[in-house]
Amino acid sequence: MSIDEFVCNPAEESTEMEVLSAEDLLSDVCDAALVGSAQYASDDETDEEEAPINPLDALTATDRVNAIRSVIFMLSEHPDVDLKAMEGLRTLQQRAREQLRVERESAFTQTSIRGFFSVV
Numbered sequence: 294m295s296i297d298e299f300v301c302n303p304a305e306e307s308t309e310m311e312v313l314s315a316e317d318l319l320s321d322v323c324d325a326a327l328v329g330s331a332q333y334a335s336d337d338e339t340d341e342e343e344a345p346i347n348p349l350d351a352l353t354a355t356d357r358v359n360a361i362r363s364v365i366f367m368l369s370e371h372p373d374v375d376l377k378a379m380e381g382l383r384t385l386q387q388r389a390r391e392q393l394r395v396e397r398e399s400a401f402t403q404t405s406i407r408g409f410f411s412v413v
Contacts, residue, residue, distance in 0.1 A: 354393035361386045 365382050 354396050357389045358393055361389055
C-alpha cells in the first residue's frame with residue numbers, strides 16, 4: 294500500500310460520531326471506558342515492580358547531610374546510645390559534608406569559568 298492510497302476518512306464512507314447523553318456521560322459505563330482507554334502501556338520489557346529502585350540516587354548531598362543530622366539529634370536524646378554508634382554517624386556526617394563542599398565548589402568553579410569566557 295502506498296501513501297497515496299491511504300485515506301483516513303474517505304468521503305465515500307459514511308462516518309458517524311458517537312454521541313452520548315448527559316446520563317450516559319455520568320454513568321459508570323463511561324468511567325470504565327475512560328479508564329480502559331487511559332491505561333498506560335509501557336514499551337519497556339521490565340515491569341515497574343521488577344525495576345530496581347535506589348532511593349539514595351534521588352538524594353542530593355544536602356539531603357544526606359540533613360538526614361544524618363536529624364538521626365544524630367534523635368540518637369542524642371536517648372541516654373542508652375552507644376558511643377560507637379555516634380562515632381560512626383559522625384564519620385558519616387563528615388564524609389557527607391565533604392561531598393557537599395565539593396559539590397558547592399565545583400558549581401562555583403563552573404560559574405567562574407563560564408564568567409571568564411563570557412567576558413573574553
